[in-house]
Amino acid sequence: MAQFKILPQTYLLSPLTCFSKKRLFEEICTLASSITDIKESILLQALNERESYGSTVCAKGIGIPHALIDSLDESLAILTIIQKEVPYNTVDTDYMGVDIALAFFLSPKDDYDNVEQMLRIVSRELDNTELANSLRRSWQDNNKLILILQKLDALLNQEFKSAPIKAPTNNSAANSIMQFINDAIG
DSSP states (O other): OBOOSSSOEEEEEEEEOOSSHHHHHHHHHHHHHHHHOOOHHHHHHHHHHHHHTSOOEEETEEEOOEEEOTTOSSOEEEEEEEEEEEEOSOTTSOOOEEEEEEEEEEOTTSOHHHHHHHHHHHHHHHTOHHHHHHHHHTTTOHHHHHHHHHHHHHHHHHHHHHSOOOOOOOOOHHHHHHHHHHHHHO
């Protein structure tokens, strides 16, 4: 577990051996359930429901599955590095595989504009080949993974300081997440 300025409390699930997106989500939700005492089935349903709106692949080989969890007091993240890429998309789209997943379980107590901004910046930063390859090379060294996450958090912190924070709106979490999806797809 690691704590950061911008990223939520983050746990590591690496290295992981699995062969499908379904199993990846199950492993992530098993860990999240043990941390939060929220039923694994609730977490899994939330991730799958969010994924039904569109893929959360943000870069080659990287997914950022995320979901709002109503009963969650504090957001958390789980970084998973998979030994071998798993198919991540639905049957009716072009192939997308993932070997890195940074999953976010979001609390309704969070400021949704900040969450949306964080997800956008994380998505953009993880598209950096150097950063992604550093994660892949360090998949068996949790200390190095934490250092890389600290670098990512520092980049996020710098972005949050330099970019104007949007004025709070009355958008619901679902609307904010849907807007993020639409912007990412469009």
